[in-house]
Amino acid sequence: MRPTVTTAVATSSALSAADRCDRCGAQAYLRVELQSGGELLFCAHHAREHGDKLREIAAHVIDETDKLRETPATAPGDEH
Template structure:
């Protein structure tokens, strides 16, 4: 295994955080197989520990900023 993140499909509104059930923006692909999904908060909370065990992190939290910017622009 190279440590490079295998191609994965983008997270959708149907993907939920394994910890709290909120919309998932972070996927942790585990070295032994399988993955975990996290909201932005829990993704930040567990990222260091997950990387320490060799997980690759797919972080889509930048979509939160894009959504907020679009909402602010629409309000003008």
């Protein structure tokens, strides 16, 4: 008889500067939760390079690459 396996899935939090790309170690902006239960993190470069294939095997994708397009706030003294 096979044992019953129950899997609890934790809700993924937003990516932080501590999250690193599994390919190159740069800051991760894409989290891919795999259908098999694993997780992969990618920088924007590797997310673009492998994104289509990753989405084929993903159960869930958190894409925060839009953070790279946000305009940074003006630093005090830079209003000229």
